[in-house]
Amino acid sequence: MLNLVLFGPPGAGKGTQSQNLIDKYGLIHLSTGDILRGEISQGTALGLEAKKLMDDGKLVPDEVVIGMISNKLDANPDAKGFIFDGFPRTVAQAAALDTLLEEKNTAISGMIALVVDDEELEKRLLERGKTSGRPDDANPEIIRKRINEYNNKTTPVAEFYKDQNKFTSINGIGSIDGIFSSLSAVVEGY
Numbered sequence: 001m002l003n004l005v006l007f008g009p010p011g012a013g014k015g016t017q018s019q020n021l022i023d024k025y026g027l028i029h030l031s032t033g034d035i036l037r038g039e040i041s042q043g044t045a046l047g048l049e050a051k052k053l054m055d056d057g058k059l060v061p062d063e064v065v066i067g068m069i070s071n072k073l074d075a076n077p078d079a080k081g082f083i084f085d086g087f088p089r090t091v092a093q094a095a096a097l098d099t100l101l102e103e104k105n106t107a108i109s110g111m112i113a114l115v116v117d118d119e120e121l122e123k124r125l126l127e128r129g130k131t132s133g134r135p136d137d138a139n140p141e142i143i144r145k146r147i148n149e150y151n152n153k154t155t156p157v158a159e160f161y162k163d164q165n166k167f168t169s170i171n172g173i174g175s176i177d178g179i180f181s182s183l184s185a186v187v188e189g190y
């Protein structure tokens with residue numbers, strides 16, 4: 001099985017490149033951001049709780065997102081593999097993911113990080129905010145809060161995979177096709 005973690009700060013291009021990876025490798029896309037936005041649009045209790053945190057640029061509690069991922073893994077027993085996009089975002093989530101995959105006799109093949117500087121991230125997210133309707137993309141203050149959450153809580157996740165020799169980083173600035181070529185070259189090595 002091919003199980004990829006696509007890593008990087010908000011706006012690094014994880015969602016964009018996930019779509020390319022699905023098309024090429026036939027993997028199942030698990031984006032915690034997309035799943036949470038689905039809960040919000042359906043008006044579920046979980047969605048209502050998540051919306052308050054997301055609109056304020058904060059992370060949703062670990063147990064909520066781990067439960068969502070566990071359900072999705074169970075719902076796809078015949079998958080060729082998964083792309084984890086926006087998950088794990090904390091070390092606790094990373095450890096839980098290892099356990100969930102171990103129970104299914106599989107493991108993470110590798111984490112690939114997209115490296116993009118803060119100025120470019122802010123520019124991309126504000127641009128997307130003009131049309132996405134996402135409240136968390138609409139103002140610079142919330143965007144900076146999301147980047148801070150990433151620096152404080154999510155960057156340690158890279159160390160978790162470095163310790164397992166499963167970490168690679170690539171330049172996330174440039175054309176979408178060019179970045180996808182670099183990504184594919186890493187995936188071909190797994």
Ligand code: B4P
Nearest residue numbers: 010011012013014015016032033054058059060086124128
């Ligand atoms: P996400 O939905 O994961 O949102 P994101 O970090 O903004 O990444 P996304 O994938 O959407 O953006 P992309 O880089 O592709 O999370 C949203 C919120 O949900 C979090 O803040 C948190 O509250 C909550 N959440 C989600 N997962 C969680 C978890 N595991 N634990 C706790 N809370 C969680 O693209 C950005 C823009 O850049 C796009 O407009 C794109 O067109 C553009 N772009 C992409 N590549 C480009 C390139 N090469 N050049 C120029 N522009 C590019």
